[in-house]
Amino acid sequence: MREYDYEEEFHARDRKIFRKQRRQAQATDRSKFKKTDLAKKSAVKLDPNLRRGRVVSIGGEGVWVDSENGKVLCSLKGLLKKEKMQAKNILAVGDMVRFSDDGAIAHIEERYSFLARTDISGKKEQLIAVNVDQAIISVSVVNPVLKPALVDRYLIAAERGRMHPVIVVNKIDLLQDHPEEKARYQEFLACYEQLGFPILSVSSAQGIGIEALRALLKGKTSVFSGQSGVGKSSLINACYGLNLKTGGLAQKTAKGTHTTTVAELLALPGGGYCVDTPGIRSFGIWKLELADVTTHFCDLQAYACKYPDCRHVAEPGCGVLRALEQGELSSIRYESYRTLLEEAMAGVDNRTKRKMDEKSD
Numbered sequence: 001m002r003e004y005d006y007e008e009e010f011h012a013r014d015r016k017i018f019r020k021q022r023r024q025a026q027a028t029d030r031s032k033f034k035k036t037d038l039a040k041k042s043a044v045k046l047d048p049n050l051r052r053g054r055v056v057s058i059g060g061e062g063v064w065v066d067s068e069n070g071k072v073l074c075s076l077k078g079l080l081k082k083e084k085m086q087a088k089n090i091l092a093v094g095d096m097v098r099f100s101d102d103g104a105i106a107h108i109e110e111r112y113s114f115l116a117r118t119d120i121s122g123k124k125e126q127l128i129a130v131n132v133d134q135a136i137i138s139v140s141v142v143n144p145v146l147k148p149a150l151v152d153r154y155l156i157a158a159e160r161g162r163m164h165p166v167i168v169v170n171k172i173d174l175l176q177d178h179p180e181e182k183a184r185y186q187e188f189l190a191c192y193e194q195l196g197f198p199i200l201s202v203s204s205a206q207g208i209g210i211e212a213l214r215a216l217l218k219g220k221t222s223v224f225s226g227q228s229g230v231g232k233s234s235l236i237n238a239c240y241g242l243n244l245k246t247g248g249l250a251q252k253t254a255k256g257t258h259t260t261t262v263a264e265l266l267a268l269p270g271g272g273y274c275v276d277t278p279g280i281r282s283f284g285i286w287k288l289e290l291a292d293v294t295t296h297f298c299d300l301q302a303y304a305c306k307y308p309d310c311r312h313v314a315e316p317g318c319g320v321l322r323a324l325e326q327g328e329l330s331s332i333r334y335e336s337y338r339t340l341l342e343e344a345m346a347g348v349d350n351r352t353k354r355k356m357d358e359k360s361d
Contacts (some may be wrong), residue, residue, distance in 0.1 A: 046107055050098040054131075055091060056265040063091060065099060066265075074103040088119045092127035093263040093275055094221070114161040115223055118284035125286040129223040129263055129275040134164040134216075136274075138226030138235065141185050142174040148188055149336040150227060153283045155197065156296050156340075160285075163223075166198050166216060170231045173203040184332065191330040195299055204234040214239045217268060223275040227283075233276055240269050244276060288344045297337045303329065311341065 053067030063074045074097075080090060091097075091108065098107040111130040119126040135158040139146055151167060158165040175182040193199055200216065202209030213235065216222075224232040233244040263277045285292070306317025312334075315321075323329040 046098055047100075050100060050106055052096065052098055054265065055093055055095040055097060057093060057262055058089075058091060059262050062103075063105065065097060065105070067099075072099070072103055074099050074105050077104045077106050080105065080108065087116075088124040088126040092130045093265050094129050094131040094223075096131065113163045115157060115163065115225060116161065116286055117157065117280070118286045122284065128225060128277055129265075131221065132163060132223045132275060133220040134166055134222045135161075136217075136222050136224045136232075137165055137167045138224055138230045138232045139167065139169055140171040140227075140230040141169060142171060142178050142181050144227055144229050145181060146185055146188060147227070148192075148332045149339040150283060151192070152296065152336045152340060153285055154225065156285055156288070156292055157283070159296070160292075166200065166222075167192065168213065168235065169199065169201045170204055170235060172201045172208065173206045187330055187332055191333050202235065204231050204238040207238065210235075210238045214270075217272055217274060219271045221273040221275075223277060225277045225280075227280060228278075236266070236274060236276055242266075284343075288340065290341075290344045293337070293340045293344050296340075297333075299333075300329075300337065312337070313341075 051067050051069075051072075053065035053072065055063055056066045056071065057064045061073065063076070065072050065074045076091065091105070092114070095111065096109040097105045098109075099105045113132055114130040115128045115132065115135055116125050117128060118124075135154065137151055137154040137158070139151060146169070155165050169185070172185075175185060189199060189201075200209055200212055202213055204210070217239065224236065226232055236242060237244050263275055265273055265275050267273055300312060300320050303319035303323045305312070305315070305319045307315060310318050310320070312318055312320035320329060320334070324331065324334050
């Protein structure tokens with residue numbers, strides 16, 4: 001074989017590798033709205049006869065869209081269904097859409113914010129709500145217990161989705177009979193308030209903090225999200241005298257039951273909207289990376305380590321571990337950091353990893 005034949009074969013192989021890498025990069029691209037796609041979308045002229053509205057709920061019967069003429073039951077147009085993306089759902093509550101007189105959604109407008117998580121398979125991004133101003137990170141004490149690592153997952157997701165986070169701790173009336181949980185709650189407050197995260201402690205059962213929560217919601221679009229059983233629907237009911245369906249905890253597992261089955265956008269008395277979402281038992285951040293963890297836990301950089309790339313696990317001369325031993329660093333903050341660090345290094349959230357391990361057994 002002549003020399004240029006070897007050279008041609010070499011470059012042909014390079015082109016094949018490049019094409020494969022390009023296809024993989026396109027398939028894993030998180031952004032649905034690339035500059036080129038936006039240019040194409042802006043170039044397409046919309047039918048002036050299309051009506052405009054906001055998605056308020058999505059269920060088995062279809063998509064309910066609120067427009068100037070009231071709520072309309074719609075469905076996705078065929079072309080939108082076929083759109084290739086890594087998101088589990090192409091449409092979410094809060095989306096602004098254009099639809100025809102027969103209820104076919106033909107266009108989804110660009111979103112200014114979103115809340116998303118990894119779906120149960122670990123392979124797709126699941127949109128929870130879009131076009132919201134603030135994420136009400138709903139947690140509770142005692143029943144279910146406070147989980148700082150879950151709070152940090154939501155904080156990272158809110159930052160990614162360009163939303164203002166507000167941590168709402170419910171059921172504080174139960175603390176008086178649980179001294180250990182009360183101590184953990186007080187440590188959580190001292191740590192996270194110092195970091196600048198807004199925290200509101202409430203009790204939907206006794207009406208504590210409800211007026212302050214109502215003031216936070218006024219005039220804004222908010223999404224209530226959190227673990228099953230923390231009382232998201234109960235908080236909304238207490239704020240506005242509504243009658244959203246609520247439930248307790250499963251007795252055997254002490255985990256919340258999924259009383260709210262679909263996300264729904266509700267118009268609030270006095271102005272504003274809120275999205276009441278189904279409770280979750282785990283919240284995996286879509287494609288969590290080490291940079292996400294180190295950026296969120298930037299407060300750990302205040303403790304000088306021997307090595308600049310220290311992971312704060314078992315390295316010699318680690319300032320973070322020294323601060324932890326001396327009581328200068330909150331143990332719940334460090335526990336949360338380690339949990340998210342392990343997830344980022346593993347590439348999947350803990351619940352998905354357990355399911356994968358079960359299947360391989």
